[in-house]
Amino acid sequence: MSSPLEGARDFKAVAQGYSTRCGPSASSLRVCNSRVDMRAPFRQGGVMSLKLRFVLVASALLLAAVSSSAVALPEAPSSAFQPSTSCGCHAALLEQWRPSMHAQAISDPLYLAKLEDANKATNGELGAFCDSCHSPIATMSGEQKTGNLSAVAKESVGCDMCHQVTGTEGATPGNVSIAFEPDGTKRAQFDDAVSPIHSTAYSAFHRSAEFCGNCHNVNHPVNGMHLETTYTEWKNGPYATEGIVCQDCHMTPGPGVTKPNPGKAAAMGPTRDHIYTMTFVGGNVALGDADLAEERLKAAATLDLEVEDTIAAGEKAELNTIITNVGAGHYIPTGLTEVRQMWLEVTAVNTAGEELMKERRDFGTVLEDKDGNYPAELWDATSIHSDDRIPPRESVSNDYSFTMSQGPITVTAALYYRSVPEELASKAGVDVPTTTMVSVTKTVYSSAEEKADAQDASETVQQTGMPLWAWGALVAALGAGVVAVVLYSKRHRG
Structure with a gap:
């Protein structure tokens, strides 16, 4: 054979x-x-x-390891998990979860559009692997194979799915390495929780980054190469050293570590010093909570623009940009980063609106196939061709130049983000906006006199609230009024 x-x-x-x-x-x-x-x-x-x-x-060991990680989920009927409609005592948290990407994971049109491409390319083989993370209950119950999903399986990553997790299968989180005990006991980070409806158990694991890493590390199901490494990026970075975990940023009210967050986890429960929010906010502006997603994106990075403010016309203007990851405990961008788009755009424009310079630098992961072709789709990938994303608290510097012209030049540097390319968004029928994460604008003058005139004009505006051209228009109008009055008087005297 x-x-x-x-x-x-x-x-x-x-x-x-x-x-x-x-x-x-x-x-x-x-x-x-x-x-x-x-x-x-x-x-x-x-x-x-x-x-x-x-x-x-x-090869045999690799395939065995991949196989074991891919079938780590135990078999369990969907009836072992309660749908969100049974979680009425936690109504406030439930309302936070409903618009989240966890609630939409299996129905997300962007995911489904990408999965369609993957299944076409792999003869349908990749679907089960991807769906095991996007709806673990559908996989455990066998409903993923039939396509006939129960209500609780359609809820993707729902309440009872997470609250019956007990740990990680294997040494390293990834590829849905979730250990379950679907016995009806609800597990969470409180050691004094009591419910009249269900049994409860304290779980320190629910406070750990490994809880999230079970799904937010993804390796290729055949060759084992890393496709998503959000957990590993955190684990090897400064946030892990300082004890800051995923939940501190993604399950608290604002960007970064915003706790304590006092409140009630259940309507009849006690007021606690800190409870998690169920928003799980990331960078998905199109389908998640747009305001919360934009807030986090705009807090993720700083951008510095360095350029001389006076450069003679005809000379070479040199400028430098520095992007620093100040707000994310993982790389930016993260996740499925051959799909995510983050780019820096730098322009220099004269007073006539003409572009003297326009440069773009993209940040992301470029995959390569077995023949060395790149970019490659994730299912064809065998290696990473390049990865120039920005690690936590690290910076990336870029140098640019243009030939200075007469008149003030406006130099702008802006960092943009889109969760997917326009082609995929169009296929999925989703309007995916571009978010300006941060931007900086500076003016470069061709002479000291030009700069002084601009400063005088600026000071006039600050003192009077009116620019010089407005003062000129006012004086002209007053002059015209005086002339009109004089002419009127002469006519009536005659």
């Missing part, structure tokens, strides 16, 4: 190989039970080289 790995270097080939050799219902995300002779394609006179043995063993 020939190997399903023969000639297969990408997801689609491996997926098709396993599905055809292990039966029509088998998934490439599981190691099939059928015996596969992996030696045949590599034999030379009945002897296999040590190098090839190493490659085969490594």
Whole structure:
């Protein structure tokens, strides 16, 4: 029997190989039970080289590891989870959750549009892997296979799904490495919670970043390369060292660490010094809470623009920009970063509106396929071609130049963000706005006299509230009025 790995270097080939050799219902995300002779394609006179043995063993271990992570979720009927309609005692928190991206994870039109492309490219094999994170209940109950989702499975990442989590399966969070105990006990960060409706249990895990990392680290299901590394970015950064976790920023009222947040977790419960919000705010302005998302995006980075304020016409004007990640405990952007768009745009415009310079720098991850082609789609990716995102509390500097012209020049640097490209947004039928995270504008003059005149005009505006041209218009109007009065008097005298 020939190997399903023969000639297969990408997801689609491996997926098709396993599905055809292990039966029509088998998934490439599981190691099939059928015996596969992996030696045949590599034999030379009945002897296999040590190098090839190493490659085969490594491949087998990788596939086994990937398979175990992909099927880590236990089997459980959807009836083991209560729908959000049963959470009326927590009405305030429920209202925060409903517009969140957690509540929309399996119905998000942007996700569905991207998933459609992925399934076409992989013969439908990638859907189960992605859906296991976007609706774990659908996966555990088997409803994902049939497509007939119950009400609670359609709620994506809902209340009872998270509050029956007990920990992480395996050593490192990722690929939905969630440990569940769906016994009806609701687990949370309070050690004194009492409910007349359900049993409760204290869970320190619900205060940890690993709770979020179970889903917010994603590795390629075949070759294991990192596709999303939000948890790892935090783990290796300064926020983890300082004990600041995901919940401190994404489950509190404002950007950054905004706690304590006093309130009640349940209508009949006690007032507590601090409760989490259920907004889970990120950067999704289009589908999430737009105001909260924009607030966090605008607090994520600072932008400095350095340029001389006086440069003679014809000379080279040099400027420098510095972007610093001041508000995110992970890289910016983060998540599925070959889709996320963040870019710096720098322009220099003269008084006639002509652009003397327009430069753009994009920040993100560029994936590469087995043949070295880039950018590659995530399912074809075998390596990262480049990654120039900005880590927590680190800065990126860029230098630009243009030839100075006569008259004041307006130099603007702006950092923009879009959660997906326009092409994907259009396919999904979603209006995805561009958010200005931060912008800086400075004026460059071609002479000291020009600068002095501008400063005088500015001071006049500040003192009187009127620019010089307005004063000129007023004087002209008064003069015209005087002339009119004189002419009128002469006519009546005559």
